[in-house]
Amino acid sequence: MFSGQHLLSVQNLNLEAINELFTVAEVMRPYAKREKMTRVLEGAVLGNMFFEPSTRTRVSFGSAFNLLGGEVRETTGLSNSALAKGESLYDTAQVLSGYSDIIVMRHPQPFSVQEFAEGSRVPVINGGDGPNEHPSQALLDLFTISNELARIGQTMQQLSLTFLGDLKNGRTVHSLCYLLALFPNIRIQLVSPEALALPQKYVDLLSNAGHQIEIGSNLEKGISQANIIYQTRIQEERFESEQEANRYKGYFRLNKKIYSDHCLPNAVIMHPLPRDSRNDANELDNDLNKEPGFAIFRQTDNGVLVRMALFACILNVHKQISDSDRSVNWQVGLKPK
Numbered sequence: 437m438f439s440g441q442h443l444l445s446v447q448n449l450n451l452e453a454i455n456e457l458f459t460v461a462e463v464m465r466p467y468a469k470r471e472k473m474t475r476v477l478e479g480a481v482l483g484n485m486f487f488e489p490s491t492r493t494r495v496s497f498g499s500a501f502n503l504l505g506g507e508v509r510e511t512t513g514l515s516n517s518a519l520a521k522g523e524s525l526y527d528t529a530q531v532l533s534g535y536s537d538i539i540v541m542r543h544p545q546p547f548s549v550q551e552f553a554e555g556s557r558v559p560v561i562n563g564g565d566g567p568n569e570h571p572s573q574a575l576l577d578l579f580t581i582s583n584e585l586a587r588i589g590q591t592m593q594q595l596s597l598t599f600l601g602d603l604k605n606g607r608t609v610h611s612l613c614y615l616l617a618l619f620p621n622i623r624i625q626l627v628s629p630e631a632l633a634l635p636q637k638y639v640d641l642l643s644n645a646g647h648q649i650e651i652g653s654n655l656e657k658g659i660s661q662a663n664i665i666y667q668t669r670i671q672e673e674r675f676e677s678e679q680e681a682n683r684y685k686g687y688f689r690l691n692k693k694i695y696s697d698h699c700l701p702n703a704v705i706m707h708p709l710p711r712d713s714r715n716d717a718n719e720l721d722n723d724l725n726k727e728p729g730f731a732i733f734r735q736t737d738n739g740v741l742v743r744m745a746l747f748a749c750i751l752n753v754h755k756q757i758s759d760s761d762r763s764v765n766w767q768v769g770l771k772p773k
C-alpha cells in the first residue's frame with residue numbers, strides 16, 4: 437500500500453497496511469538502537485523541507501533516513517527558499533523532486549503539501565500542513581498506544597483515551613482520529629476549553645465509528661477513566677493574536693499530584709510535543725518525568741522506528757533491511773560509572 441506512494445493523509449490507510457508498517461517498525465528497533473547497522477538506502481537522497489519550526493519531525497525523519505544509509509538535504513524556513521520570491525509550490529516540487537528520491541515537507545497552510553505533491557515526481561510525506569494533518573505523527577502515536585497498552589497488560593479492545601488541550605488546532609489529534617475510527621468500541625473523552633473543542637467533523641467521524649464519546653472541560657473528571665491520556669499544547673501559532681492564545685495557556689496543567697489523585701493506576705501520559713514548560717503554561721510538570729506511565733520520550737523514540745519503516749516501505753526496500761547488516765564498532769550510549 438505504501439510502495440511508491442505519497443503519504444499526505446492517513447485517511448486512505450487500512451488496518452492491514454498499518455499492521456504491516458508496524459511489523460517493519462519493529463524490525464527497525466536494533467538499527468535505531470545502534471545495535472546493528474544497515475545501508476539499504478545507500479545512495480538515496482531525502483529532501484527534508486520544513487517551512488515551520490520543528491525539532492522531532494525534522495530530526496527524526498533525517499535520522500531515520502541516515503540510519504538506513506541515505507543522505508539528507510535540508511531546507512528550513514520559508515525565507516531561505518525561493519517560495520519567498522513568489523515561486524509556486526508546483527514549480528518548487530518539480531525542481532526538488534529532480535534532486536531527491538523522496539521528500540518530507542512541513543508547511544503552515546492546510547493542504548499545501550497536497551498541492552506540492554501534485555508537482556512532485558517522487559513520493560512526498562506530509563510532515564504537517566497547518567492545523568490539518570500530521571500523518572506520520574498519528575502513525576507513531578498509534579504504534580505507541582499499542583505498545584504502551586501491551587506494557588501495562590492491556591489491548592486496543594480496552595482502550596479508553598482522553599484527548600486534552602487544544603483539540604481545535606492540534607493536527608496530531610485530527611490525524612489520530614482517522615486512525616482510531618478504524619477500531620471498534622473505544623471510550624474517548626474530549627477535554628478542552630469550549631472555544632478549542634474538537635471540530636464537529638472529527639466528533640462525527642468517531643461517533644460514526646461507534647465509539648462512546650464524552651465531551652467536557654473538567655480536567656480531573658476527563659482523565660479519571662482513561663488508560664491513555666493524550667495532552668496537546670495550545671497551538672499559539674494558529675491564533676489571531678498572542679493575547680488570544682494566552683487566555684488558554686496553563687488552562688490544563690497535569691502534575692504528579694493530579695495524576696496520583698485522579699488517574700487510573702498505570703495510566704499512560706502521551707503528548708506529541710513540544711510540551712510548553714514555560715511558567716505560564718507548564719502543561720506537563722517535570723515532577724511527572726520519572727513516572728513509569730510518562731511515555732512522552734518512548735513516543736519520540738518510536739518516531740524513528742515508524743519513520744524508518746515508512747521510508748523502507750515507500751521506497752520498497754523493507755524486505756532487504758538485513759541484507760546489508762553490519763555490527764557497529766563505536767560505544768553506544770553512556771557507560772555506567
Ligand code: CP
Pocket residue numbers: 489490491492493494564570573708709710
Ligand atoms: N510532534 C511534532 O510535530 O514536533 P515538532 O514540531 O518538534 O516536529
